[in-house]
Amino acid sequence: xxxxxxxxxxSEVDNLFERSILNLGIPPCPAVLERFIAEMNKDDPxxxxxxxxIITDVGLSAGLIKTANSPFFGLRQRVRSVTEALLILGLQxxxxxxxxxxxxxxxxxxxxxxxxxxxxxxxxxLSGWLAQRLDIHGLRAEDAYTFGLFRDxxxxxxxxxFHNYExxxxxxxxxxxxxxxxxxxxxLPTNHAMVGCILAQSWWLPKEICxxxxxxxxxxxxxxxxxxxxxxxxxxxxxSQLAEHLMQHLLGLSLTxxxxxxxxxxxxxxxxxxxxxxxxYSDAQSIVPNEE
Amino acid sequence: MNSIDxxxxxxxxxxxxxxxxxxxTDSMTHGKAFAAIWVDIDRFKHVNESFGHLxxxxxxxILAARFRNRISGRAExxxxxxxxxxxxxxxxxxxxxxxxxxxxxxxxxxxxxxxxLTLHPTASIGIAIHNPxxxxxxxxxxxxxxxxxxxxxxGSCIVCSGDExxxxxxxxxxxxxxxxxxxxxxxxxxxxxxxxxYQPIINANGHIEAVExxxxxxxxxxxxxxxxxIPVAEKTGLVTRLGEWSLLEGAMHARRLQDAGYHTKVAINxxxxxxxxxxFTQALHAALICSNAKPELVELELTESLFxxxxxxxxxxxxxxxASGVVLAIDDxxxxxxxxANLKDIPAGKLKLDRAFVTVLPEDSRALSVVKxxxxxxxxxxxxxxxxxxxxxxxxxxxxxxxxxxxxxxxYARPMPEETLIPWLQKRNTI
Numbered sequence: 001x002x003x004x005x006x007x008x009x010x011s012e013v014d015n016l017f018e019r020s021i022l023n024l025g026i027p028p029c030p031a032v033l034e035r036f037i038a039e040m041n042k043d044d045p046x047x048x049x050x051x052x053x054i055i056t057d058v059g060l061s062a063g064l065i066k067t068a069n070s071p072f073f074g075l076r077q078r079v080r081s082v083t084e085a086l087l088i089l090g091l092q093x094x095x096x097x098x099x100x101x102x103x104x105x106x107x108x109x110x111x112x113x114x115x116x117x118x119x120x121x122x123x124x125x126l127s128g129w130l131a132q133r134l135d136i137h138g139l140r141a142e143d144a145y146t147f148g149l150f151r152d153x154x155x156x157x158x159x160x161x162f163h164n165y166e167x168x169x170x171x172x173x174x175x176x177x178x179x180x181x182x183x184x185x186x187x188l189p190t191n192h193a194m195v196g197c198i199l200a201q202s203w204w205l206p207k208e209i210c211x212x213x214x215x216x217x218x219x220x221x222x223x224x225x226x227x228x229x230x231x232x233x234x235x236x237x238x239x240s241q242l243a244e245h246l247m248q249h250l251l252g253l254s255l256t257x258x259x260x261x262x263x264x265x266x267x268x269x270x271x272x273x274x275x276x277x278x279x280x281y282s283d284a285q286s287i288v289p290n291e292e
Numbered sequence: 293m294n295s296i297d298x299x300x301x302x303x304x305x306x307x308x309x310x311x312x313x314x315x316x317t318d319s320m321t322h323g324k325a326f327a328a329i330w331v332d333i334d335r336f337k338h339v340n341e342s343f344g345h346l347x348x349x350x351x352x353x354i355l356a357a358r359f360r361n362r363i364s365g366r367a368e369x370x371x372x373x374x375x376x377x378x379x380x381x382x383x384x385x386x387x388x389x390x391x392x393x394x395x396x397x398x399x400x401x402x403x404x405x406x407x408x409l410t411l412h413p414t415a416s417i418g419i420a421i422h423n424p425x426x427x428x429x430x431x432x433x434x435x436x437x438x439x440x441x442x443x444x445x446x447g448s449c450i451v452c453s454g455d456e457x458x459x460x461x462x463x464x465x466x467x468x469x470x471x472x473x474x475x476x477x478x479x480x481x482x483x484x485x486x487x488x489x490y491q492p493i494i495n496a497n498g499h500i501e502a503v504e505x506x507x508x509x510x511x512x513x514x515x516x517x518x519x520x521x522i523p524v525a526e527k528t529g530l531v532t533r534l535g536e537w538s539l540l541e542g543a544m545h546a547r548r549l550q551d552a553g554y555h556t557k558v559a560i561n562x563x564x565x566x567x568x569x570x571x572f573t574q575a576l577h578a579a580l581i582c583s584n585a586k587p588e589l590v591e592l593e594l595t596e597s598l599f600x601x602x603x604x605x606x607x608x609x610x611x612x613x614x615a616s617g618v619v620l621a622i623d624d625x626x627x628x629x630x631x632x633a634n635l636k637d638i639p640a641g642k643l644k645l646d647r648a649f650v651t652v653l654p655e656d657s658r659a660l661s662v663v664k665x666x667x668x669x670x671x672x673x674x675x676x677x678x679x680x681x682x683x684x685x686x687x688x689x690x691x692x693x694x695x696x697x698x699x700x701x702x703x704y705a706r707p708m709p710e711e712t713l714i715p716w717l718q719k720r721n722t723i
Binding site: 189191 | 362391393394395397398399400401402445446448449450478481482483484533536537539540541571573574575577578579581582584612616
């Protein structure tokens with residue numbers, strides 16, 4: 001896996017950054033992303049210059065093109081270049097996609113993560129598809145996709161730091177009664193939602209996405225009439241939980257207990273009835289194999 | 293006939309009130325409540341300032357068309373002021389009103405293209421449900437207050453009447469400048485406009501005892517002084533996100549210094565809002581884990597306003613922080629809310645004397661006696677004592693003479709960015 005490297009002359013700080021990345025596998029704010037965002041925030045951003053920044057990293061370029069070609073964007077023609085991908089995705093979605101790809105590339109020291117990333121990518125794509133399919137006003141497919149990618153980014157960090165975290169995850173996934181975070185905190189001083197949120201904040205992801213990461217196992221925040229979570233954060237959480245449920249249903253897996261715990265609040269938020277799920281199972285079936 | 297707003301074709305303020313009165317009477321007859329949803333477009337003054345009032349009117353027309361497409365037939369639509377809309381929904385409970393408010397928020401949030409620029413509008417939304425027998429104007433005022441509470445939370449959120457903070461505690465009216473600073477802070481948080489600068493703290497041997505991380509905010513080339521943006525962040529609730537960001541950034545810096553061979557502590561300011569949160573411990577550990585910094589190289593500076601009220605949650609958070617291995621420092625000691633009882637209750641390892649004692653040294657002999665007494669007390673309690681705000685050699689001599697352990701101030705160095713700090717440290721040859 002590649003670690004993004006800045007192309008400008010190296011400073012002492014760049015060297016320190018890189019050492020931190022190599023030691024930890026966590027970029028403080030990846031240099032490529034920083035340069036990309038700096039260009040994006042100019043009054044008149046130059047797509048060609050942005051493309052030049054991206055193509056300095058082969059993995060990143062391939063990842064961006066793959067994202068633009070995801071089924072939920074529903075393009076008739078395949079995107080073939082980084083510039084095309086940028087134009088199709090738009091500025092904001094591109095920067096989130098770039099951040100997501102860097103995230104994936106940033107944990108070279110944590111073993112056995114492929115399955116985790118596969119699941120994250122699949123949930124992200126299904127979330128994007130659901131946002132389009134359900135036509136929830138204001139919930140953009142690209143935001144649902146970005147959230148799906150980042151939702152569990154705390155997990156690889158904790159896997160890299162706590163040798164028993166895989167067991168903790170297993171117990172939390174199987175617990176049908178207690179809140180997922182509660183189970184994690186019996187063993188750890190923090191939880192993957194908080195770690196993910198802190199990282200997302202440091203990468204300047206939008207407030208609603210950071211709050212959704214922080215609260216994605218929180219039934220009260222999701223369903224309570226007194227919830228302080230922005231509606232968009234709640235919609236993002238509900239969409240990704242439904243996406244995960246669809247994925248587990250279609251692939252015949254039941255790895256988590258989140259749907260029994262959060263499902264009815266999610267359906268209510270998305271304006272769905274239990275009976276409408278059958279149609280979604282059937283429609284999603286045609287989407288999931290496309291992704292394999 | 294109801295009065296109509298000419299720009300949007302919606303009811304105007306008077307028309308809105310008339311309909312509210314009718315609905316209040318109806319609800320008495322049918323026994324079913326109605327809802328008022330008050331929508332205020334965030335930072336709309338920027339639109340008027342940037343595009344003129346004609347441009348602002350265009351945006352209002354676009355938003356009105358969206359509202360009409362979205363909820364016409366389900367609600368009575370009114371525009372009661374420049375950027376304020378009220379929607380009255382017959383036979384509606386709180387959960388239906390919240391769903392509808394969510395739809396309205398999403399409707400507003402679709403980007404609007406004006407010329408070559410794209411606006412990303414958001415709305416602050418307040419909801420009130422009519423109580424049996426309630427005057428319709430009183431109900432509309434409740435919706436307005438709820439909307440205002442949403443605004444003070446940073447906008448882009450929905451508040452139901454009854455959930456808003458007590459007016460006067462947090463819900464004070466933000467001045468025009470404050471709203472503009474708030475908008476700048478949102479931009480900074482979305483585009484990476486924050487950074488930390490570091491000011492060295494030097495001990496009597498000339499060694500670097502620590503560096504204090506101080507937040508800087510720069511948006512579109514404009515530098516907003518911390519004295520302006522921190523109070524706005526505190527009022528709007530953004531301070532927690534700023535604080536968590538600086539916790540991770542400061543800890544990452546400690547780690548990078550550690551990697552470069554400098555065992556220099558990084559002191560990070562922690563706000564009252566962070567410490568009263570039951571999630572503080574989790575956030576602290578998340579920052580330590582993500583940075584992989586040695587906890588003993590991270591220092592948390594506790595603001596003196598924390599001492600207004602040390603609740604059980606705060607005590608638990610401080611105890612957990614100590615258990616994690618980080619060092620606690622009491623900031624600005626000797627003024628404001630800080631008092632001797634705090635020294636007894638808070639297990640801090642460092643005492644930072646307020647700059648008010650320093651600037652009058654060495655001439656003010658009474659101030660010097662107070663500094664001496666506080667230093668001795670700090671030492672008795674096993675604390676390192678630091679004086680802040682030193683700008684003159686005479687101050688420094690007097691402070692070291694009375695036993696102060698370390699000094700921070702412009703005399704040694706101004707706060708500087710990370711890329712300047714490392715060469716500065718190299719120059720002082722303190723490895």
